[in-house]
Amino acid sequence: xxxxxxxxxAHGDGGRLTHELVxxxxxxxxxxxxxxxxxxxxxxxxxPDGRVALTTDAFVVDPPVFPGGDLGYLSVCGxxxxxxxAGAVPRALTFALVLEEGLELGLLEAVVAGAARAARxxxxxxxxxxxxxxxxGKGDRAYVTTAGLGVVPAGRDLGDQHVAPGDAVLVSGAVxxxxxxxxxxxxxxxxxxxRSDCAPLASLVGALLGSGARVHxxxxxxxxxxxxxxxxxxxxxxxxxxxxxxxxPVRPEVRAVCELLGLDPLYTACEGxxxxxxxxxxxxxxxxxxxxxxxxxxxACIGRVEAGVPHGAPVVLRTAYGTERPLxxxxxxxxxxxx
Amino acid sequence: MSAESALAAxxxxxxxxxxxxxxxxxxxxxxxxxxxxxxxxxxxxAAGLRRLLPANVRLIAGPGCPVCVTPVDxxxxxxxxxxxxxxxxxxxxxxxxxxxxxxxxxxxxxxxxCVRVVYSPRDALRLARDxxxxxxxxxxxxxxxxxxxxxxxxxxxxxxGVPNFLVLSGHKAMPPPLRLxxxxxxxxxDGFLLPGHVAVVTGSDAFSxxxxxxxxxxxVVGFTPTDVLRGVAALVDMLGRGEPEVxxxxxxxVRPDGNAVARALVQRFFxxxxxxxxxxxxxxxxxxxxRPELARRDAAALEVELPTPCEPEGCRCGDVLRGRIxxxxxxxxxxxxxxxAAVGACxxxxxxxxxxxxxxxxxxxxxx
Amino acid sequence: xxxxxxxxxxxxxxxxxIAELDGxxxxxxxxxxxxxxxxxxVLIHAGYAIGVxxxxxxxxxxxxxxxxxxxxxxx
Numbered sequence: 001x002x003x004x005x006x007x008x009x010a011h012g013d014g015g016r017l018t019h020e021l022v023x024x025x026x027x028x029x030x031x032x033x034x035x036x037x038x039x040x041x042x043x044x045x046x047x048p049d050g051r052v053a054l055t056t057d058a059f060v061v062d063p064p065v066f067p068g069g070d071l072g073y074l075s076v077c078g079x080x081x082x083x084x085x086a087g088a089v090p091r092a093l094t095f096a097l098v099l100e101e102g103l104e105l106g107l108l109e110a111v112v113a114g115a116a117r118a119a120r121x122x123x124x125x126x127x128x129x130x131x132x133x134x135x136x137g138k139g140d141r142a143y144v145t146t147a148g149l150g151v152v153p154a155g156r157d158l159g160d161q162h163v164a165p166g167d168a169v170l171v172s173g174a175v176x177x178x179x180x181x182x183x184x185x186x187x188x189x190x191x192x193x194x195r196s197d198c199a200p201l202a203s204l205v206g207a208l209l210g211s212g213a214r215v216h217x218x219x220x221x222x223x224x225x226x227x228x229x230x231x232x233x234x235x236x237x238x239x240x241x242x243x244x245x246x247x248x249p250v251r252p253e254v255r256a257v258c259e260l261l262g263l264d265p266l267y268t269a270c271e272g273x274x275x276x277x278x279x280x281x282x283x284x285x286x287x288x289x290x291x292x293x294x295x296x297x298x299x300a301c302i303g304r305v306e307a308g309v310p311h312g313a314p315v316v317l318r319t320a321y322g323t324e325r326p327l328x329x330x331x332x333x334x335x336x337x338x339x
Numbered sequence: 340m341s342a343e344s345a346l347a348a349x350x351x352x353x354x355x356x357x358x359x360x361x362x363x364x365x366x367x368x369x370x371x372x373x374x375x376x377x378x379x380x381x382x383x384x385a386a387g388l389r390r391l392l393p394a395n396v397r398l399i400a401g402p403g404c405p406v407c408v409t410p411v412d413x414x415x416x417x418x419x420x421x422x423x424x425x426x427x428x429x430x431x432x433x434x435x436x437x438x439x440x441x442x443x444x445x446x447x448x449x450x451x452x453c454v455r456v457v458y459s460p461r462d463a464l465r466l467a468r469d470x471x472x473x474x475x476x477x478x479x480x481x482x483x484x485x486x487x488x489x490x491x492x493x494x495x496x497x498x499x500g501v502p503n504f505l506v507l508s509g510h511k512a513m514p515p516p517l518r519l520x521x522x523x524x525x526x527x528x529d530g531f532l533l534p535g536h537v538a539v540v541t542g543s544d545a546f547s548x549x550x551x552x553x554x555x556x557x558x559v560v561g562f563t564p565t566d567v568l569r570g571v572a573a574l575v576d577m578l579g580r581g582e583p584e585v586x587x588x589x590x591x592x593v594r595p596d597g598n599a600v601a602r603a604l605v606q607r608f609f610x611x612x613x614x615x616x617x618x619x620x621x622x623x624x625x626x627x628x629x630r631p632e633l634a635r636r637d638a639a640a641l642e643v644e645l646p647t648p649c650e651p652e653g654c655r656c657g658d659v660l661r662g663r664i665x666x667x668x669x670x671x672x673x674x675x676x677x678x679x680a681a682v683g684a685c686x687x688x689x690x691x692x693x694x695x696x697x698x699x700x701x702x703x704x705x706x707x
Numbered sequence: 708x709x710x711x712x713x714x715x716x717x718x719x720x721x722x723x724x725i726a727e728l729d730g731x732x733x734x735x736x737x738x739x740x741x742x743x744x745x746x747x748x749v750l751i752h753a754g755y756a757i758g759v760x761x762x763x764x765x766x767x768x769x770x771x772x773x774x775x776x777x778x779x780x781x782x
Contacts (some may be wrong), residue, residue: 184731187458191731256729259712260751261458262432313698320349321564323387326698354776378709431753459754461736484709488755491738536709539750539758562709565772591765592713592750592758601739601757 007103012133025109026129029116034092034127042127044092050151053088055079059144063185065110068178068196069271071144072115077200077271078222079148080122084202085218085274087158087209088150090122095146096130100139111142122200124148156209160277162216163237168283169303170276172204172296173197174249175226179268180257187261193253199272204295208274211289213282219275226302227266227315227327229275234314243303243327246320266317267330277305348565352386355568360393362572365579369395371527372574373662375517376534377404377688378562384695386564396575400695402516402619402660403534405480405509406433406688410615411648413480413509414439419643420476420507421452427470428454429463430478437687440646460492467496467504476638480509484536486627487601490608493636507638508627511614513537514545515625519661521553526662530574531557532567535589542597543587556583559593608633617684618656651676656683659692666696673697711752713760716745726751 010017027036034042059075069077076093083090095115099108119126177197184194201220209215217237221229226248230241243266250258250265258265272295278286283301290296308314313326374380380400383389389398402408414437421428421444428444435445435456448454453473457463460477467475479489489506496504513534520528533546538559549557556577560570569588577583587593605627614626629637654676655669666672666685676682678694685693714726719737726735726749733754737743740756748760 188462189731189733193730252729253731256731260728260731260733262710319385319387321352321386321388321391322349323390325384325387328698351772351776355772358775376709461754482709484711484752484757487739487757488736488753491736491755494738534709536711536750536752536757539711569772569775591760591768598739598758600741604739 005105007099007101007105007108007133009101009133009135012099012131018131021131025112029112030095030119030126030129032125032127034125035129042092044127044149047091048089048151048153050153053083053086053150053152054147055082055086056147057082057145059146060140061182062140063182064107064141066182066185066196067194068181069198070110070114071142072111072113073118074114074196074198074271075144075146076115076118076122076124076126077198079146080118080124080200080202081220081271083148083150084200084205085158085220086150086152087156087218088152089206090124090148090150090202092125092127093119093146093148094128095126095144097132098139098143098145099131099133100141101133101136103141107141111144118200122202158215158217160217160233160236163233163239163277163305164216165239165305165307166280167216167277167305168280168286168301169230169241169243169305170278170283170286170290171221171226171248171300171302172274172276172290173272173298174251174254175221175270175273176250176254176258176265176268178271179225180254180263180265183261183263183268184257189257189260191253191256193251194257197270197272199295201272201274201295204274204290204293207293207296208276208286208289211285213286213289214279215276215286216279217277221270221273221275223269224330225265225267225269226275227264228329230315230327231329233277234308237305238308239314240306240308240312241303241315242306243315243317245317247300247302249298249300266327280304351565352568355565355572356391359396359568359572359575362575362579363393363396366395366575369397370529370575370578371397371399371662372530372532372571373399373401373520373528374532374567375401375403375513376532376537377406378536379532379534379560379567380404380691380695382562382564383567388564388567392571396571398571399662400692401520401662402616404688404691405482405511406437407656407660407684407691408511408616408618409434409437409480409509410617411438411440412615412645413507414444415441415645415648416639416643417476417478417507418442418444418447418452419645420638420641421447421454423474423641423643425473426453427466427473427475428452428478429457429466429475430454431458431480432456433688434478434480438681440648460489461495464492464496464501464504467501468499471503474503474505476505476507478509479506482511482513482534482537483540484534486510486605486609487540487598490601490604493608493633494604496636502635505636505638505641506629508609508629510609510627511616512611512625512627513541514548515622516616516619517546517549519619519622521549521555523661528555528662529578530555530583532570532574533557533559533585535559535561535566535593538587538589538593538597540598540601542595543585543593544595545597547585550583550585554583557585559585559587559589561589561591618660620657651682654683656685659685666693669693709752711750711757713748714751716743716747716749716756719743719745724756726756
């Protein structure tokens with residue numbers, strides 16, 4: 001395959017170039033028997049007993065390669081994490097690409113290598129894929145869509161319906177790392193310590209659930225950050241979530257990026273963090289299990305669940321000064337502002 | 340601990356609050372203090388400071404939010420310019436969702452018009468350098484803090500010969516509306532918190548007229564909760580003693596004479612002009628227009644078709660911005676005008692008076 | 708209209724410089740503060756330094772605040 005070349009429309013035609021791409025790039029990178037069979041659908045053998053979980057996601061990110069990850073790594077982690085927070089053990093993914101004509105092959109190789117690395121770290125296999133190419137100008141370099149399949153072991157039942165007043169709200173680490181890193185890249189800010197937190201979380205979730213702490217619900221605070229995820233949970237569970245500003249960990253460089261661009265870390269995406277709603281008396285045990293895991297260093301209790309207030313704000317932040325303000329859903333994502 | 344983080348420490352804030360309470364005990368009546376900077380409004384809301392003040396100290400937000408005071412016809416013109424062939428409109432994020440007569444820049448972008456959000460006027464200049472076949476129009480809004488940065492970008496464009504970088508000036512000056520508000524006895528403002536970063540450029544002396552001509556106390560303050568409370572304490576103290584002065588409490592960056600280099604650069608490219616403040620109407624010499632010799636860089640000179648602007652009926656933004664009424668007293672508040680469907684300036688910006696009021700009522704679950 | 712952040716100027720090249728805050732760096736223009744030197748803390752707004760922090764005044768402010776808080780405690 002021509003190194004230093006570019007994607008042509010013919011790479012999406014299903015002909016010689018497509019087969020070359022599959023044979024020389026995707027198969028070696030994702031290496032597994034189900035994929036190697038190259039049939040129209042992957043047959044999965046040996047799934048454990050339990051309820052099947054299925055999720056889907058689409059990924060667009062600018063820039064496609066950033067400190068701490070890339071579009072491919074992000075796609076696999078994001079999919080695996082959706083399964084993990086549902087309580088499922090992730091098993092297999094699909095990986096479909098829409099590429100823009102003219103995309104440098106080197107960038108595609110980086111994306112595929114990233115996806116393969118994430119799959120190895122997460123212990124999942126990419127068993128099916130597809131590639132389409134759109135004319136130059138009709139797509140922003142590359143888009144990825146995935147589907148992820150996992151199995152929920154018997155006896156495990158997570159969900160917002162279990163969230164109740166009194167629950168503790170935990171986060172597995174500092175917030176806003178991914179969003180701040182990506183926004184920094186787009187707006188000319190640099191820093192050695194700026195890195196996306198992108199990571200596969202199934203093993204962290206496993207450690208938490210294996211600790212015996214009564215976990216009611218789990219979510220990964222991706223786009224829209226912690227505040228948006230809490231709004232979603234509060235809405236579905238019919239409760240009010242109180243967050244304690246002083247307790248929410250934010251790394252200094254993330255805070256600096258947010259200050260410079262006028263963003264709020266609470267609304268900035270994480271891609272390697274878990275929010276957990278836990279029975280209050282088990283909060284310490286849960287925190288211990290998170291903190292003992294490499295991806296859970298910096299875990300903290302950041303708030304609690306209270307009874308819902310009719311017409312009241314579903315998520316409220318208690319500031320460092322003892323005052324309260326609502327954390328509502330944003331009309332739209334944070335933009336650099338001067339005021 | 341850096342100076343800035345020490346200044347935000349809760350213990351310091353609590354200490355200053357006690358001081359404010361003590362000083363407020365000497366006040367003969369309830370006083371109304373006004374801040375005139377969107378960044379102050381944001382900082383105060385973020386820390387929930389308003390609710391910590393004693394009952395006889397009322398702190399309100401004036402016309403300091405550039406989004407709130409930008410008139411509809413400016414945004415209409417920006418949209419129309421973006422629809423011109425081979426034109427890119429570059430803007431700060433603040434303006435993207437401001438309602439125009441037909442929609443907003445954001446909606447126009449969805450229709451295929453070229454609008455780019457930038458962090459700096461220099462980023463807009465770079466767009467012009469990289470794309471010499473297209474005209475880049477930078478939406479130059481903001482007060483004295485921002486106009487020097489636009490002037491510097493213009494200087495660079497002139498020096499390097501970048502002809503396709505144009506500016507649509509919506510710049511405004513801060514002292515003129517303060518004169519209007521200080522003279523408005525119906526509004527009854529007793530003192531002002533002055534915008535610290537505007538003062539970095541203008542110098543604190545630029546505001547001494549408030550005490551000299553209007554006998555009102557004012558404090559130039561920074562943006563941490565501590566800075567704001569220091570200002571409130573100073574104003575309450577001066578009101579209690581009946582000794583109005585203009586004091587500089589942001590001396591770590593504000594000098595009496597400000598930044599002369601910045602002001603000179605603005606003078607080189609801009610001249611004072613009358614302009615319209617959304618909600619307040621026209622104020623003479625309160626805006627900046629590009630000098631006639633810079634006509635080729637003035638996007639306002641380009642031919643565009645503009646819709647007939649309409650002022651929403653019943654909207655009382657002007658009275659809210661002047662501090663004459665509280666948001667709920669506007670007939671549109673909470674019904675026709677909400678953060679999700681904003682009609683007037685004060686609800687458009689998330690830190691406008693009405694938006695802030697609406698949001699805080701949701702804490703208690705009071706239906707507006 | 709005032710989102711400006713104090714950053715430390717770490718490098719200067721003609722009218723441009725590199726400023727840093729908590730490990731985050733940005734290219735900034737010194738066109739409005741031509742006398743700023745590496746080591747100074749500068750106030751950055753929209754990519755330009757618009758002012759220089761007076762370290763002595765900053766220290767004095769901190770001390771004044773500590774005094775005020777102590778006084779307040781004695782009330």
